[in-house]
Amino acid sequence: MIRHLEQPLLPLPGLRRIMADLAPVHAASALVGFVFAASGPIAIILAVGTRGGLSEAELSSWIFGAFFLNGLLSIGFCLAWRQPLVFFWTIPGTVLVGPALDHLTFPQVIGAFYVTGLLMLALGLSGWVRRAMEAVPMPIVMGMVAGVFLRFGLDWVLAFRDGFWIAAPMTAAFIGVSAWTPLARLCPPLIAALAVGIGATLALGAFAPDADLSFTLARPVLQAPVFSWQALVELVVPLAITVLVVQNGQGIAILTAAGHRPPINAIAAACGAVSLLCAAVGTASTCLTGPVNAIISAAGDKHRQYTAGIVVGLLALAFGLLAPVFTRFMLATPAAFIATLAGLAMLRVLQNAFTVAFRGKFTLGALVTFLVTVSGIAIANIGAPFWGLVFGFAVSWLLEREDFRSGATPA
Numbered sequence: 001m002i003r004h005l006e007q008p009l010l011p012l013p014g015l016r017r018i019m020a021d022l023a024p025v026h027a028a029s030a031l032v033g034f035v036f037a038a039s040g041p042i043a044i045i046l047a048v049g050t051r052g053g054l055s056e057a058e059l060s061s062w063i064f065g066a067f068f069l070n071g072l073l074s075i076g077f078c079l080a081w082r083q084p085l086v087f088f089w090t091i092p093g094t095v096l097v098g099p100a101l102d103h104l105t106f107p108q109v110i111g112a113f114y115v116t117g118l119l120m121l122a123l124g125l126s127g128w129v130r131r132a133m134e135a136v137p138m139p140i141v142m143g144m145v146a147g148v149f150l151r152f153g154l155d156w157v158l159a160f161r162d163g164f165w166i167a168a169p170m171t172a173a174f175i176g177v178s179a180w181t182p183l184a185r186l187c188p189p190l191i192a193a194l195a196v197g198i199g200a201t202l203a204l205g206a207f208a209p210d211a212d213l214s215f216t217l218a219r220p221v222l223q224a225p226v227f228s229w230q231a232l233v234e235l236v237v238p239l240a241i242t243v244l245v246v247q248n249g250q251g252i253a254i255l256t257a258a259g260h261r262p263p264i265n266a267i268a269a270a271c272g273a274v275s276l277l278c279a280a281v282g283t284a285s286t287c288l289t290g291p292v293n294a295i296i297s298a299a300g301d302k303h304r305q306y307t308a309g310i311v312v313g314l315l316a317l318a319f320g321l322l323a324p325v326f327t328r329f330m331l332a333t334p335a336a337f338i339a340t341l342a343g344l345a346m347l348r349v350l351q352n353a354f355t356v357a358f359r360g361k362f363t364l365g366a367l368v369t370f371l372v373t374v375s376g377i378a379i380a381n382i383g384a385p386f387w388g389l390v391f392g393f394a395v396s397w398l399l400e401r402e403d404f405r406s407g408a409t410p411a
Contacts, residue, residue: 004127006263008080022307025300030311032188033295037088037312038067038319038326039194040345043338044152046330048094052101058282060327061221065089065283068218068320073274073286075313077267083260084296084309087271088316089278090287091349092242095148096235097284099376099383104231106282111225112235116285117275119240124269132244137403139357140392141245143366144238144385146353147373149346156343163336165204170197170340188295193344197337206334216324220281234382238389243271243287251288258297258305262288361403365396 013021042063049059066089077085097109123129159167173196177189201207248267255262267288275285296308319326330338357366369392373384396403 004125005266005269006081008263008266009082012079013082018307018310021304022311023300023304026296026304026308027311029296029299030308030315032191033086033292033308034312034315034319035191036188036295037289037292037316040190040341041088041091042326042330043342044091044094044345045089046327047152047155047338047342048098048101050331051098052106054101054106054282056327056331057219057221058106058223059331060218060324061223061281062283063327064218064220064320064323065278065281066320067316067323069274069277069281069283070286071313071316071320073270073313074316075310077270078306078309078313081263081266082303082306083255083262084293084305085255085262085267086289086292086296086309086312087274087286088289088292089284090239090243090247092145092148092246093239093287094284095152096238096242096385098151099148099385100231100235103378103383104228104234105226107224107226108228108231109235110223110279110282111227112231112239113279113283113285114225114276115227115232116236116239116243117272117279119236119272120243120275120285121269121272123240123244124265124267124272127265129244129265129268132240136241136245136389136393137362137365137396138245139360139362139366140369140389140396141241142353142357143369143392144373144388145242145246146350146357147370147388148385149350149353150374152339152343152346153350155339156346159336159339159343162339163206163334166197166200166206166334166336167340169200170194170337171344172196174344190341190345194341197333197341201333201337206337207332216322218321218323222280223282225279230382234386238385239285241389243275243285244268247287247290250290251293254290254294255297259302260297260305361406362396362400364400365392368392368395 045062046059049062070087070089074086100109123132170193174189174193177184177187177192252262252264271286278286292312296312297305369388372391373388376384378384379387
């Protein structure tokens, strides 16, 4: 089965070669990409985890795995293939966990993480990844994604009611920087919103840490899985689809457009293998990140952009080791701060999900998928995202046969 994996470029570059290839433009893009990953996406983890009743130690362990373990993988892939191949955790998969924690225990979710990792590893080793990516039409997948992401958009709007003097300045900064293109190239809008939000929180005296924010190294919480048919049916297929189709598909498309040739099967297999390690510390499945790879592949010489990925990986290692400090810091901020930051981080993703779902083929199936997912209905104690995919695909198969005959929208 290993014959299906793409071969790395050998020998690996040494430290002297890496330092020679690392230019200021690559270091700068790496810093911007990392800060993006460490801002809004962190808020999404905290929003999902706190709503699901996870403890501070479990949240800190989740963040440790998301950054430290994926940082190691990113460094290894950037060295082995000399491309900007940065891995983090699946944001859609993280959002899927939120509704699941309403009726599943965290150990049951961990069990689903393990099985999802094994499935992705098998698909990567077998070379069936591309076939799996094309199995479900993208509009139907994105209908599910739009449904699970909608809550974050609504929470952002509600933050104006619950914390106007935090939500309003953050949103104004986000919109203002987005509208001024030269500034947006230097400072991503989400980073501006983060900085303004911190300033507003401090000015209002709303920063209230319950624990010491002093230097503390991570102490991962090892999670024992519980394998429940209910959790496996509800989560494994949607998780695998969000990683292989939504996240990896986006990352591969971005890197291919930038002139790189990402190793598709090796990426899938690595996502599966590292997802098993991440599951052990309570972290959602690993994926090839789209936004960060887009940032670091947009500047500098193409053949030297791998160094930016290495820098992102090194920063991720440090961030993961200090996960308790950053977790306590974020939990000490008002709920409106996290809701606004997470909502703003989701705006473009939610917009893209609606665009892909309803712009062409399979629109009726996508609509049914979206409605079932948003409803939150559970059938046989299996959550709505799974049934959204089932009913949406069934409706398209029965009523949109012409779209299947003319070819599914590629993933």
